[in-house]
Amino acid sequence: MAGPLAGVKIIDLSSVGMGPYATQILADMGADVIKVESEAGDVVRHGAPSLHPGMGAFYMQVNRNKRSIVLNLKAQDDLEVLRNLLRDADVLVSNIRVQSMHRLGLSYEALQAENPRLIYCGVYGFSEEGPYAGRPAFDDIVQAMSGVAGIQGHGEGREPAYVNTVMADKTTGLTAVYAISMALYEREKSGLGQAIEVPMFETMVSFTLLEHMAGATFAGQDMPMGYERVLSPFRRPYRTQDGYIGVLPYTTEQWRRFFELSGYPQYAQEERFMDPAQRGENIGELYEVLASIVATRSTAEWVELLQSADIPTAPVAALKDLLEDEHLKATGFFKVHEHPTEGPIRMPGVPTRFSRTPGSIRWAAPSLDQDAAAIRAEASTKRKK
CATH class of the missing domain: 3.40.50.10540 (Crotonobetainyl-coa:carnitine coa-transferase; domain 1)
Structure with missing residues (x-):
């Protein structure tokens, strides 16, 4: 061809x-x-x-x-x-x-x-x-x-x-x-x-600096560099009861659905997590809460629950898993x-x-x-x- x-x-x-x-x-x-x-x-x-x-x-x-x-x-x-x-x-x-x-x-x-x-x-x-x-x-x-x-x-x-x-x-x-x-x-x-x-x-x-220029973007200001959401130590694959999963509620509506479906609706009422500007300022704490919640169920339970709710999620794949991935096949x-x-x-x-x-x-x-x-x-x- x-x-x-x-x-x-x-x-x-x-x-x-x-x-x-x-x-x-x-x-x-x-x-x-x-x-x-x-x-x-x-x-x-x-x-x-x-x-x-x-x-x-x-x-x-x-x-x-x-x-x-x-x-x-x-x-x-x-x-x-x-x-x-x-x-x-x-x-x-x-x-x-x-x-x-x-x-x-x-x-x-x-x-x-x-x-x-x-x-x-x-x-x-x-x-x-x-x-x-x-x-x-x-x-x-x-x-x-x-x-x-x-x-x-x-x-x-x-x-x-x-x-x-x-x-x-x-x-x-x-x-x-x-x-x-x-x-x-x-x-x-x-x-x-x-x-x-x-x-x-x-x-x-x-x-590297595309997102991590951050505060240095504003040349006349003394503001820190680094994109905080990406740099949070709690941004990582999360441990479930039997493995690891990648999950990323991103919009306010996705975070609200996540907290309600997971059985923690109280977090959906907190302005520090629901307001986009405040969420960025508290992203490390939010991801820490996310990690603690994900640990309460199995990988399969989370995949079924979150994918049906249109919340981005996927099991963490090993290299060999890619050879059998249904989409790639x-x-x-x-x-x-x-x-x-x-x-x-x-x-x-x-x-x-x-x-x-x-x-x-x-x-x-x-x-x-x-x-x-x-x-x-x-x-x-x-x-x-």
Whole structure:
């Protein structure tokens, strides 16, 4: 099936999670993504679990729909293969340090001179315009620096903590996707490519402070930062008699229904909980009351009671529960593709839906250098005359 990016050619010089996640999404949408790797391969190829060396699970999940070629960019012949591929490419995605790209003759200026339509996307730890430029950056480091880890530990007696997913990598990868898509759209009008910088640190600070700027929004005032509803230590999955549940009465009417249905109507008469402004000021105490009430019944009882009353609620799912989720099964979310060396590979599907040009999973992640012959043949036809 041809997705909305069918015909777009992308050269992927990125590794680990951030860049490969971005190019995986673009590949799902129909782009021809050529993954360029060293002889050692992308480092995540070697992570556990795996069935065979070089085909780790994380690698398999973020490199589907791509073609692989090994190029030693310190060797002139291989560097020329890359340059030939770039002469008619639409997009280059790279997380190689800027200085190294310049030494290789792969700066934006050098490539733009040969291909004015090229969109050159650098995904880095930090903007090249600031004093942190060139520093190594990984998800944990950026979670620490951007405030993400700090707000997980907000409140007395709580320590900073990382979110248990590579959130900085994935959020920045998604940001790169929309930046590249916008640049492709703009090129349709101007006919010209451009350089894009997508730094992890700045992306995650922007992401984190969206709600947590709070009082600092008002620059002339001395008001605290942090969105109190989210930062409350009592905002968490609540323990029931036999498990945990997520529940979030949000509107005044939902809170009123919750208290009446749960057998605690007295709280529905309290202005500090029913008035929206006062509720925000007393949110920690309100969530503490919520936790104590939820503990009085089983998970199944709460789900039946609250869902029938249109109050947002759900049991807390373990990872393995997602594989059997009835909604995901009904939508055909998980896909299984047969890999020539790894056997059946299960992957989350494309979450977005297009009525005319849907994305799709055409094949599972490639083995190292799997497509070298075909890609080198394509490069040879692009030699500069």
